[in-house]
Every structure is written in structure tokens, then in C-alpha cells.
Amino acid sequence: MFMLNNNPLPVGRAFTANGIQYPANWLRLASAAEKAAIGITEVADTVRADDRFYWNGDVNLPKELADREEVDADGNPMWVQVLNNSDPANPVMVDSDERLVAKGLKSQWIAQVKDTAGKQLADTDWMVIRKAERDIAIPADVVAKRAAIIAEADRLEAAIAAANDINAFIAVVSDQRWGE
Amino acid sequence: MSVLGNNILAGASGQGGVYTIDRSLRFRSSASAYLNRTPASAGNRKTWTWSGWVKFGSLTGTYTRLFSTGTSANNRTEILFITNTNQIRFFSTVTGTSRGLIDTAAYLRDPSAWYHLVVSLDASSTTLTMYINGVQQTLTTSTAIANVDHMVNATNTHSIGRYWGAGNHFDGYMTEINFVDGQALDASSFGEYNSDTGVWQPIKYVGTYGTNGFYLNFSDNSTTTTLGYDTSGNGNNWTANNISVTSGATYDSMTDVPTLTDDDAANYATLNPINPLSNGTEVDGNLKTTLGVNGIGYPTIPFPTSGKWYAEITCTATTTYGIAIGLTSTPTASLGTVDSNFYGYYNANGNKYVATVISSYGSSWFGARTDVIGVAFDADTRELTMYLNGASQGVLATLPSGREWFLTGQHWSGTGSHIQYWNFGQRPFAYTPPTGFKSLNTYNLPDSTIVDGSQYFDVRTWSGDSVTPKAVVTDLGFQPDLIWAKTRSTTYDHMLFDSVRGAGSTKDLSSNTTSAEGTSGASYGYVSSIDSAGFTVTKGSLATNVLNQSGQTFAAWNWKANGSGVSNTDGSITSTVSANTTAGFSIVTYTGTGSAATVGHGLGVAPSMIIVKPRTPTSTSDNWEVYHASLGNTQFLTLNTSAAAVTASNRWNNTTPTSSVFTIGTIPSSSADNYVAYLFADVEGYSKFGSYTGNGSTDGPFVYTGFRPAFVLFKRTDSTSDWHLYDTTRSTYNVIAAALYADISNAENSGQPFDILSNGFKLRVAGGELNTSSATIIYMAFAENPFKNSLAR
Numbered sequence: 001m002f003m004l005n006n007n008p009l010p011v012g013r014a015f016t017a018n019g020i021q022y023p024a025n026w027l028r029l030a031s032a033a034e035k036a037a038i039g040i041t042e043v044a045d046t047v048r049a050d051d052r053f054y055w056n057g058d059v060n061l062p063k064e065l066a067d068r069e070e071v072d073a074d075g076n077p078m079w080v081q082v083l084n085n086s087d088p089a090n091p092v093m094v095d096s097d098e099r100l101v102a103k104g105l106k107s108q109w110i111a112q113v114k115d116t117a118g119k120q121l122a123d124t125d126w127m128v129i130r131k132a133e134r135d136i137a138i139p140a141d142v143v144a145k146r147a148a149i150i151a152e153a154d155r156l157e158a159a160i161a162a163a164n165d166i167n168a169f170i171a172v173v174s175d176q177r178w179g180e
Numbered sequence: 181m182s183v184l185g186n187n188i189l190a191g192a193s194g195q196g197g198v199y200t201i202d203r204s205l206r207f208r209s210s211a212s213a214y215l216n217r218t219p220a221s222a223g224n225r226k227t228w229t230w231s232g233w234v235k236f237g238s239l240t241g242t243y244t245r246l247f248s249t250g251t252s253a254n255n256r257t258e259i260l261f262i263t264n265t266n267q268i269r270f271f272s273t274v275t276g277t278s279r280g281l282i283d284t285a286a287y288l289r290d291p292s293a294w295y296h297l298v299v300s301l302d303a304s305s306t307t308l309t310m311y312i313n314g315v316q317q318t319l320t321t322s323t324a325i326a327n328v329d330h331m332v333n334a335t336n337t338h339s340i341g342r343y344w345g346a347g348n349h350f351d352g353y354m355t356e357i358n359f360v361d362g363q364a365l366d367a368s369s370f371g372e373y374n375s376d377t378g379v380w381q382p383i384k385y386v387g388t389y390g391t392n393g394f395y396l397n398f399s400d401n402s403t404t405t406t407l408g409y410d411t412s413g414n415g416n417n418w419t420a421n422n423i424s425v426t427s428g429a430t431y432d433s434m435t436d437v438p439t440l441t442d443d444d445a446a447n448y449a450t451l452n453p454i455n456p457l458s459n460g461t462e463v464d465g466n467l468k469t470t471l472g473v474n475g476i477g478y479p480t481i482p483f484p485t486s487g488k489w490y491a492e493i494t495c496t497a498t499t500t501y502g503i504a505i506g507l508t509s510t511p512t513a514s515l516g517t518v519d520s521n522f523y524g525y526y527n528a529n530g531n532k533y534v535a536t537v538i539s540s541y542g543s544s545w546f547g548a549r550t551d552v553i554g555v556a557f558d559a560d561t562r563e564l565t566m567y568l569n570g571a572s573q574g575v576l577a578t579l580p581s582g583r584e585w586f587l588t589g590q591h592w593s594g595t596g597s598h599i600q601y602w603n604f605g606q607r608p609f610a611y612t613p614p615t616g617f618k619s620l621n622t623y624n625l626p627d628s629t630i631v632d633g634s635q636y637f638d639v640r641t642w643s644g645d646s647v648t649p650k651a652v653v654t655d656l657g658f659q660p661d662l663i664w665a666k667t668r669s670t671t672y673d674h675m676l677f678d679s680v681r682g683a684g685s686t687k688d689l690s691s692n693t694t695s696a697e698g699t700s701g702a703s704y705g706y707v708s709s710i711d712s713a714g715f716t717v718t719k720g721s722l723a724t725n726v727l728n729q730s731g732q733t734f735a736a737w738n739w740k741a742n743g744s745g746v747s748n749t750d751g752s753i754t755s756t757v758s759a760n761t762t763a764g765f766s767i768v769t770y771t772g773t774g775s776a777a778t779v780g781h782g783l784g785v786a787p788s789m790i791i792v793k794p795r796t797p798t799s800t801s802d803n804w805e806v807y808h809a810s811l812g813n814t815q816f817l818t819l820n821t822s823a824a825a826v827t828a829s830n831r832w833n834n835t836t837p838t839s840s841v842f843t844i845g846t847i848p849s850s851s852a853d854n855y856v857a858y859l860f861a862d863v864e865g866y867s868k869f870g871s872y873t874g875n876g877s878t879d880g881p882f883v884y885t886g887f888r889p890a891f892v893l894f895k896r897t898d899s900t901s902d903w904h905l906y907d908t909t910r911s912t913y914n915v916i917a918a919a920l921y922a923d924i925s926n927a928e929n930s931g932q933p934f935d936i937l938s939n940g941f942k943l944r945v946a947g948g949e950l951n952t953s954s955a956t957i958i959y960m961a962f963a964e965n966p967f968k969n970s971l972a973r
Contacts, residue, residue, distance in 0.1 A: 007655050010373065024375030050285060050318045051912050055669060055733040056641045063669075070671045070927070073704050073724040078671055081924050083822045083900050089830075090801050091823035092694070093923065100671065102927045174320045 002027060003041050053105065053170055062166035067107050070100040105166075109173050110157050117153035120178060121146060152177055198374075199383050200441040201233070201356055205398040205407060205423065206432040207341045208464040209238055209351035213432070214342035215396075215408055215418040223333035223361040223392035226303035230259060230359050231370040233382065233438045235294045235972070237352035237465040239263055239453055243343075244351065246297070247359075250331050250344035257331035258343075259299050261288075261350060268317075270299060270308055272330045279326035282308055285318040286913035290972035291352075291454060291466055292480040293447050293938035294438035296371055296380060302364035303327050311367035313971045314380040318913070333361055333392050340396075340418065352465055353436055356382055356397055358412075361390030377631045377969045382439065389414055401425050401433035427608060429468070429494055429601035436465075436606040436621075438971070446623035448606040449481040449491075454942050455882040456875060460600075467602050471591035477600055480939060481620055481967070482584040482884060483507070488558045489620055490613035493589050494601040495527070496550045502593030503527040503545075505553045506576075507564060509583035523577050525553065525566040526592070532566075534577040542566065542573030552610045555587060556617050570611035584884070625968045628865025629762055632657075633890055633963035636740045636763040636866065639909035640714070641668070646730035648705075653714030653736060661741035661758055661767060662858060663707055663715055664691070666920050668733045668910070668928040672726035673700065677707040677715075680745040680758045680767045681795070681856055684708065685720065689793055689856070691819050691903075691922045694802030697795040697856075700726075735910055735920070735928075737891060741767045750780030751841040753849075757782040764861035769795075774851030776833040778841040786837045787859040788869035789960055791819055792844070795854040801847050805831050808958045810871035811897060812836070813843075817958075820923050825897040865966030869959070871897075876953030880934070880943025887963035888938050888970040893922070894949075898956045901949035904931055908964065911936075914973060915944055938970040 002009040004017055014024045017038045027035070035042070048057035055061040070078040079095035124146060127138045138146075156176060163169035207213040230247055241263040250256025254276035260269040266289035272280040280303075288295060298311040306325045310317040332338070340357070341350040358370060365387070367380075374381050385395065395412035404425055408418035424430040435445040450466035452458050458478040460469035469477045483489045493505050506524020518536040525532055525541060532541030545551040545568055554567030562579040565572055579585060589600045603609060605619025618624045630636060640653045653660075661679040666672070673690040681687050685706045686698030693699075705725040708718035715736075717727035727734065745758035745767065753773060759766035759782030766782050772794075781787060790807040804819035816831040817823070828845075835843035837859075848855060862868055868885045874896075875881055894904040903922035910918040910928070919931020932945040941961070943951040950957055964970070 010378075014375075028372070047316055048318065048912065051910065051918070052285070056643055057912070058643060061643060061733060073672055073722070073726055078925075085823055085900075088823070088826050089828055090803065091818050091821040091826075092803075093692075093821050100926065102670075103929060108930050175322055 001043055001046070002035065003043055004039060009040060050170070053166060064102070064104045065106050065163065065166065065169055066104040068102045068104065070102055105169060106160050106163070109160055113153050113156045113160070113176075116176075116178065117149050120149045149178065198439070199381070200439040200445070201382060201397065201437040202435070202441060202445050203397065203399045203401065204233075204235070204353040204355035204434045204437050206353050206434050206436075206465045206467075207237075207350050208422070208430070208432065209241075209244070209349040210463050210468070211422040211424075211430070212342070212347075212349050213422040214349060215340040215420055215423075216337055217394075217416060217418045218337045219333065219335050219392045219416070221391065222335050223390055225329035225331070225333045226327070227301060227364050228332055228359065228361050228390075229298065229300045229363060229365040229369075230357075231296070231298045231365075231367075231385070232357040233294050233296050233355050235353040235436065235438075235447075235465070236261070236288070236291050237450075238463045239266065239289055239291065241351075242348075244348050245339065245341065245343050246350055246354075247338070247340055248342065248344045249334070249336055249338040251336045255331055256344045268297060268299075268310060268312075270301075270310070274326075274328055274330065278323040279328055279330060280308060281321070281323040282310075282325070283320045283322070284310060284312070285320055286312060287915055287935065288312070288972070289454065289914070289935060290937045291450065291452065293967070293970055293972040295972045296367070296382065296438070298365070298367045298370060300364045300366065301325070301330070301332075303330060307364070309364070309366070314367045314371050314373065316366075351463055353434060355437055357395070358385045359389070359392070359394050360385075360387065361393040363387070363390065374969075377965055378634060379965055379969050380971060392416060394418070398433065407433065428610075431607040434465070434606045440623045440968070443618060443621075443623050444605070446621040449479045449604040449620040451602055452478050452480040452882065456877065456879045467606070469589075469600050469602070470597050471589065471600060472597040473591060473595065475591040475597065477589040477602065479587050479602070479604070479620075481625075482586045483557050483559055483620065484626055485584070486559050486626060487624070488556070488560070488614075488617040490554065490556050490609070490617035491587055491605070491620060492552055492554050492603045492609055492611070493587075494550060494552045494603070494610065495545070495589070495598060496601070497548055497598035499548045499596065500546060500594060501591060501596065501598050503598060504533065504590045504592055505555065505566070506533065506588060507555070507557060507579065507585040508588045509580070509585055522588075523564055523579055524588070524590075525573065525576060527551075530573075532576050541576060543568050543571075554611055554613070556614050557585065559585075565614070567611065622968045626864070628887075628966035628968060630863065630866040630963070631966060631969055633866055633887070633965060636760065636765070637890065637962040638738050639735060639891060639907045640738065641733065641735045641909060642728075644725070644729045644732040644734060646719070646725060646728060648719035648725065648728065649708050649716050650728050651711060651714060651716045652728055652734070653738070654711070656713045656738055658740040659712050659743075660710060660715060660738035661743065661760075662739040662765075663710070663736055664738075665707070665727060665734060665736040667726065667729075668735050668920070670732055670927050671925045672704070672724075672729075672732070673925050674922065675707070675727060677710070678758075678767050678856065678858075679710050679741065679743055680756055680769050682744070683710050683715070685718075689795070691804060692925050694820055696802075735907075737905075737907065739763075739765050741765050745769070748780035748782055750782075751778035753777045753779050755779045755781070759783055762863070764863040764867055766859045768857040768859060770855055770857070772844075772849035772851055772853045772855060774846065775849060776843065776845050777849050778843050779857070780841050781837070781857075781859050783839070783859060783861050785839050785861045787842060787861045789860045790837065790842055790857055792848045792855055792857040794848070794850065795856055805848050807832055807837070807842070809869060810958050817895060817897065819903060822900045822902050822923055824899050860960065865968065866963045868961050871956055871958045874943070874947075874951040874953055874955040874957060876947050876951060878944055878946045880945060880951045882942045883940045883959070885940040885961050885963075887961075887966045888973060889936050889941055889961045890964040891962045892936070892941060893960040894957055896949050896952070896955050896957045899952075904950065906931065906934070908936055936973050938972050939967040
């Protein structure tokens with residue numbers, strides 16, 4: 001990655017340095033000495049940290065794991081806002097009685113695990129209903145598969161809850177074993 | 181080297197011309213197509229690079245293989261496309277022990293364009309790297325790479341397009357496959373960014389290949405044998421299996437390629453399997469669909485609004501069905517009956533369906549046989565002519581203006597199914613198209629005025645450090661005339677500044693409040709200057725700096741207008757206008773009169789969306805009023821609330837904006853009150869303002885924008901919902917989910933998932949505010965690049 005004045009300089013884009021405009025293909029064609037002469041340096045590319053877990057792709061800015069009750073810029077508690085539509089021509093948003101909570105990664109991913117498990121179980125839910133309503137046995141392989149799905153969801157939820165830093169958390173959610 | 185007068189073009193590794201590709205090879209999963217080769221001697225089993233351009237066909241199934249080798253299930257190394265999750269996977273197992281299981285975090289399920297995939301293995305340093313379109317990917321590692329000899333480059337059979345043994349066939353297209361034995365290369369050996377568009381494009385690989393390296397461009401289609409020729413110089417030729425160069429529907433040497441080569445070779449339209457209304461079974465590079473009762477096929481690209489276009493659909497049936505071929509302007513055409521949006525040719529009696537009128541037209545193509553229906557659409561005159569096995573049936577109709585027309589093939593009646601083979605010209609047509617009619621590919625699409633959206637709209641993020649003043653954004657490709665900033669990590673208000681009102685501590689507006697201009701800037705921070713390529717922020721009197729607080733993260737959406745504005749007298753109220761007619765964006769300030777009035781906007785075309793805010797509110801209304809063309813001139817929305825659309829004449833005076841003015845009712849025209857308005861017009865290939873109807877499914881609506889979006893704003897209009905804001909800077913790969921909301925100050929959260937595509941977007945959420953069944957949702961979208969230039973995402 002090329003840098004000019006501490007800013008990344010994309011290859012293939014025109015740019016201006018010291019008041020001189022350079023064409024889009026200049027970076028690719030210029031020698032190292034020519035680049036250095038106008039203050040362009042080359043640094044190793046940084047791999048963007050996973051935006052699911054880090055802010056701005058920066059490995060130094062992990063997202064929070066836990067839920068957080070929000071406060072405003074003055075530190076006052078914030079509340080979930082709801083629509084007051086008593087005058088439809090002039091709608092307004094008003095505070096409710098519910099505290100505004102920013103969901104942390106743990107809450108978000110536990111919800112995702114529940115969703116995944118629910119979708120996987122849904123394929124065979126009808127067999128459970130059939131068993132309850134008509135006492136038709138659920139095939140053993142289906143029973144085993146459903147148990148495995150539930151066990152994996154339980155394992156993941158427990159592991160997510162137990163993760164005490166971002167690296168441990170990423171390790172947990174990167175190792176989901178739902179089977180094929 | 182001279183700075184000026186350098187006329188060397190980008191591309192082709194600086195050799196003076198843009199590098200282009202002529203051919204691709206289609207892999208028909210239905211035919212179990214694949215290539216194979218067994219090396220005579222082993223190469224480097226720890227270090228290699230696979231680079232290829234790939235366009236996906238069928239997205240169903242489980243694990244298809246792009247590249248695979250092995251001797252048993254316990255000894256294999258593979259690059260997979262996981263079709264049920266749409267991720268790329270590297271998997272290697274040696275003597276039954278997993279030696280690497282790594283997936284992309286990104287979901288790749290855009291069948292409308294090409295991806296460039298590079299997989300680079302350096303097992304000695306236990307490293308595997310993947311690149312999509314030149315970007316190093318975020319990977320999820322289940323099993324780390326082991327420093328062992330893997331199976332690639334051993335003397336076992338290697339396959340392209342299938343599992344090492346048999347089965348799990350890839351469906352789609354590949355071209356420009358470079359395999360380098362003994363080097364772990366990055367994507368820059370095989371591609372570069374186009375200097376005009378900023379889009380990744382192929383370059384000729386000029387390095388060495390190593391013992392088992394090869395280069396396949398599939399350009400010699402003399403025979404199926406020559407298709408597999410390695411042109412690296414190594415002579416490591418591959419054997420094509422179940423590949424055909426016999427003319428007809430199975431012809432696999434395609435001119436569907438990732439470069440704008442010529443009018444015959446470019447990225448082609450196909451059937452669109454991710455349009456839920458295209459409900460057949462699409463396979464074979466999405467050129468074959470099996471349509472059952474109520475089956476419909478839709479393409480990835482509509483016919484452009486100018487030019488002459490030709491396509492063929494070959495219908496094959498073993499018994500008698502009711503089949504219709506035609507054009508539709510909405511993907512909701514009723515089957516088997518008249519529809520105001522459908523113009524087509526019905527097989528059973530040769531009748532034509534012209535909107536709501538059925539009448540005699542051409543020959544019937546009734547029966548259990550194969551017929552080729554040619555569709556010729558002259559978009560300049562809007563005349564639609566159908567052909568039956570090469571014979572014109574005459575002009576079917578002159579279609580209404582102002583609509584996008586999609587080719588459609590439909591199964592109207594008859595239990596069972598029939599097969600349609602679609603051909604937009606990526607393989608030879610069965611019959612010569614009428615003179616002057618073109619194939620539907622990206623080369624032939626009209627050029628867009630804006631080829632790089634980032635020259636007019638762009639997104640930046642930054643991390644706060646409490647330095648003040650601080651130039652937090654410095655590298656835009658333009659001076660931002662509208663800056664809309666928001667903290668990502670906490671609940672600070674949205675902050676909007678523009679170059680007409682100017683920067684400063686008295687100029688802040690917030691989309692999530694009714695506050696007057698300058699309510700919070702002096703206390704909490706503000707944009708203190710709008711710079712040539714960004715902006716500077718300054719702290720207010722209080723400790724919290726809502727634009728650069730240490731420990732917080734921020735995003736800003738930036739639009740280019742035209743500076744500080746000029747006086748405009750086109751309306752009954754004199755306005756100050758900063759208009760960018762190229763980008764369809766203007767900033768307007770005016771003073772209300774207490775009465776309905778017209779206000780000049782300077783766009784030269786009618787705006788599709790208008791956002792108006794009183795700067796010094798009175799008691800009449802402090803709200804942000806929103807006009808959207810999809811709602812018409814009788815309804816309004818409020819940007820600072822979640823309210824549904826409301827019908828009232830006092831916003832837009834029931835008058836549609838014109839190319840020179842917009843009309844305001846009494847509410848956005850309080851006497852002596854000052855207003856700012858942001859106006860946006862559709863610009864083909866750059867911006868679009870439309871609506872869609874939710875279907876309540878994770879297989880949600882596909883919305884064609886004609887560009888690869890960089891930003892999408894959504895609002896459900898028939899019920900309460902927040903205003904969702906998404907962009908590709910905060911969500912760097914699909915699924916897109918990082919949501920902020922214009923009407924509330926909530927921190928960024930995982931919103932309602934959808935995919936951004938090369939030509940639009942697709943909802944991936946069942947229900948919710950963006951996809952409740954039958955709900956109406958409006959959107960506003962800006963481009964990274966027009967579809968003509970875009971790669972798949």
C-alpha cells in the first residue's frame with residue numbers, strides 16, 4: 001500500500017501532490033525513486049479486521065461483547081423512542097418506559113444461534129407434531145439429528161456466554177458444527 | 181518520467197491496451213461437466229496459487245468443486261463453492277486428518293456478473309489467503325493450515341468443476357484460470373484496478389508457472405480437446421469431459437466474459453435464479469430453466485431504454501402446454517390471463533396478449549416439439565416483434581414508454597413442465613438476428629455518465645481521538661457539499677452540514693430531531709470547515725465531541741453538489757441552489773411565504789426524492805418532510821419519525837415536481853421561515869429511487885437498480901418503520917447488515933440482512949421492516965459503479 005502524507009494512495013487513481021496533478025497510471029509506472037521523490041512511501045498492506053467483530057476494520061477496536069444501557073452525550077439515561085401519531089399530520093417520536101440497550105456481540109450471536117437452530121429444526125418439526133397428534137414415531141435418525149442440533153445450540157450459547165475477550169469469542173463463533 | 185503527456189493506458193500491465201478476454205467455458209452441472217488432468221510428476225505440494233474468473237450458475241445443491249484433487253475421501257485438497265451457504269471453502273485432509281478448513285466470511289451469490297477468485301497456499305508458513313475481486317478476504321478458520329504436503333501437485337487426478345472422484349459438479353462459467361506451482365502469489369499478479377472506474381480487472385499473468393502450472397483461457401474452441409489446452413507454455417493440457425462444442429443449447433464455448441471485449445464478448449444476461457419470481461429450476465449457467473405450472477423465467481438484465489435488442493428462447497416440450505413468451509414491465513405479471521404489464525405471444529393459438537387485449541397474431545407453436553422463439557425489441561421505437569423458428573410474426577405491439585422491460589417465458593397451463601433454453605447471444609443464435617439488433621451484454625449497454633460513483637458520493641469511517649480541530653476525512657474524490665455524519669458506536673445524534681448553509685457551530689441539523697439549525701454544535705461539536713477532499717470537525721464547549729470523541733467510531737455519507745450555490749428564480753420563491761446536474765443532486769435554501777409556492781432546484785430534470793427541513797422552525801411543523809416519487813405528490817413521510825406515509829395536500833400541494841421547480845404546500849412554507857431542501861433525481865447507472873413489495877421470505881425480492889449500490893436507504897411506507905441506512909463501507913461483504921437509522925440516534929446494530937449485487941440488491945430477511953409480506957418499501961440508492969462496469973459482489 002502506498003502512502004502520501006499519511007493517507008493511503010490507491011493504485012489506479014489520479015492524485016495531487018505538492019500542487020501537481022498526477023495521472024491515474026502514474027503510480028504503477030513510476031520507479032521507487034520517483035515515488036520517494038514526491039514523498040510517497042510503501043507500507044505492508046494491513047488485512048482488514050473482520051467488521052463483524054471490530055469497528056472500522058481495526059483490530060484495535062473490538063466491538064463490545066456485553067449489552068450496554070445507553071446514555072446520551074451528557075450521560076443521561078436514554079429510552080427507546082416510539083411514534084406518537086396522535087396527530088398523523090405532525091408525527092413525533094417520544095420516549096417510552098423501556099431503556100435503550102445496545103446489544104453486544106454475545107446477545108447478537110446467541111440470537112443468531114437460536115435462529116440457525118430453529119431453521120434447522122424446522123425441517124423436521126412436522127414429525128414432532130405428527131408424533132404428538134397421531135403418535136407416529138419419529139425416525140431414529142431424525143431424533144438423533146434434532147438432538148445434535150439442540151446440543152450444538154446449547155454448546156454454542158454456553159461458549160459464547162463464557163467468552164471473556166474478543167479472541168475467545170471469535171474462536172467460539174468460528175467453530176460452529178451444525179453438520180451438513 | 182514525464183508527469184504530463186503520458187498517454188499510456190491502464191490495463192494490460194502497462195502495455196498500452198486494456199487486457200480483454202474472448203471466451204469462457206460453461207460447466208453444465210446437468211451434464212456432469214468437468215476438466216481433468218493427472219500430473220506426470222509431482223510439483224510443490226505446499227505452495228501454489230489458483231486464480232480464476234468465475235460466474236455462478238445454479239446456486240442450489242451443497243458442495244460443488246471449483247478445483248479438486250485426491251485419492252480418497254481421506255486424502256484430498258479442494259477449493260469448493262458451498263452452494264447452500266454461498267461461501268468459498270478451502271479444504272484439505274491428508275490420511276484422514278483435516279489439514280485446513282477455511283471459509284470466506286463473505287457470501288457469494290450474485291449470478292449476474294463475474295468474480296475474480298485467488299486462492300494462495302503457503303503451507304510452509306501455515307498460511308492460506310483468498311482474494312475476491314482483488315480484495316483480501318476475511319476468512320473463518322475451522323482448521324488451520326498444516327505444514328504438510330497437501331494433495332494438489334501430487335501425481336493424482338486433478339479436476340476442475342467436480343469432486344476429486346466424481347459428482348458435486350460446479351455449475352456456471354470459468355475463464356482465465358492461472359495455476360502457479362511453487363509460488364504463493366497475491367491478486368495483483370492477475371489483476372489491477374481500472375483507472376477510470378476503480379473496478380478490478382484482469383491483467384495478463386507474466387510470471388513463471390512451475391512444473392505443474394497451467395493457463396486455461398478456453399479460447400481455442402476448434403474441438404473439445406483444444407478447449408483444454410494449456411497456453412502457459414508448459415503444455416499441461418486438460419481433458420474436457422461432458423463439454424460440447426456442437427451448436428445448439430449444449431454449446432459450451434461462451435462469449436460471456438468478465439471484460440468489455442467487444443459487442444460479442446462481455447458479461448451477458450442470463451436467467452436470474454435469485455429473483456424469487458423466476459421460479460423455475462435454473463441450471464447450466466442459468467441458460468436452462470424447467471418451468472412447471474405457473475413457472476416464470478426472468479433475466480438478470482432488462483432491455484435498455486434505447487437501442488435494438490434480440491434474444492431467443494428455445495422451448496422444448498414432450499406434450500402440449502400453454503406457453504407464453506414476451507416482455508413484462510413488472511415481475512408480477514398474472515399468468516394465463518390479460519395483464520396490463522405483459523405483452524406476449526401465446527403458443528396454443530398464436531394469439532398476442534397486448535396488455536388487456538387478446539387478439540390474433542401469428543402461427544401457433546402448439547405441440548410436443550422444439551421451437552425457437554426470437555424476441556426483437558426496438559427500444560427506440562418500443563416495437564416488439566416475435567419470430568417463430570426464424571420467421572417474423574410481425575410487430576406484436578408498440579410498448580408504453582417510461583418502463584423497464586424484462587424478457588419473460590411462462591408456463592401458463594398443462595400439468596407437468598417444459599424446458600426453456602435462453603440465449604442472449606453468449607452462444608450462437610439459432611437464427612440470424614434482424615439487422616442492427618444486438619445481444620444483451622454489458623458491452624452493448626449504454627454508457628453511463630458516471631462510471632465511478634465515488635466521484636460524486638462516498639462513505640468514510642473514522643475512529644475518534646478527541647483531537648480538535650481534526651480533519652477526520654481527507655481523501656474523498658471531491659469536495660463534499662452535503663455531509664451526513666453519525667456515530668456508529670454510540671447514540672450521538674446524526675449531524676448534517678452542507679456547503680450552501682456553510683460549516684460552523686451554528687449550522688448543524690439532525691435528522692433524528694426537530695431541532696432548529698445550530699441547536700447543539702456549539703456544545704457538542706460541529707463541522708468547522710468543508711475541505712477540498714473532506715471536512716474538519718471541532719469540539720464544542722462541553723466535554724463530549726459527537727464527531728470525534730475518543731473511543732467512539734463514526735461514519736459520514738458525502739455527496740457532491742456544486743459549491744455554495746447561486747440564486748435561482750425559476751420558482752415563485754427565489755432560492756439559492758447548488759446543483760450538480762451530472763449526479764442529479766441539488767441543495768436548495770429558500771424562505772417561506774406562508775402560502776403554497778414553487779421553488780427552483782436547478783437539476784434540469786424532475787427530482788425523485790426531496791427532503792425539506794425548516795432551519796428556524798415555527799410551531800407549524802418542525803419535521804423533516806420527505807417527498808418520494810413512488811408515493812406521488814399527495815403523500816409525505818417524516819425523516820425524523822417512523823411514521824407511515826400520510827396523505828395531505830399541505831406538503832407538496834398535490835403537484836409533482838418538474839424539471840425546474842418543486843411545489844410546496846403551506847407546511848414547508850411558513851412565513852419568513854428559512855428552509856433547506858436536498859433534492860435527488862434518478863441518474864441511470866448511478867442513483868435510483870424506487871419501491872418494492874415485500875414477500876416475507878428469506879428468499880426476498882430482487883430489486884434491479886442497474887448499478888452496484890454503495891448505499892441504500894429504506895423506509896416502509898404502509899406502516900410504522902425506522903429509516904434504515906446501509907452502505908458497503910461499513911458492511912464490506914455480503915450479507916449487508918450494519919444498520920443505522922435516520923430517525924433515531926441508536927448505535928449501529930445488526931439490522932435486516934440483504935445482499936448488495938452487481939446490478940441491484942436482494943432482501944434476505946423474512947418479514948421485518950424491510951420485507952413484510954405485501955408491505956411497500958421505498959428506497960434510495962447510490963452506486964459504486966454502473967452494472968456495465970461492475971463485478972459480482
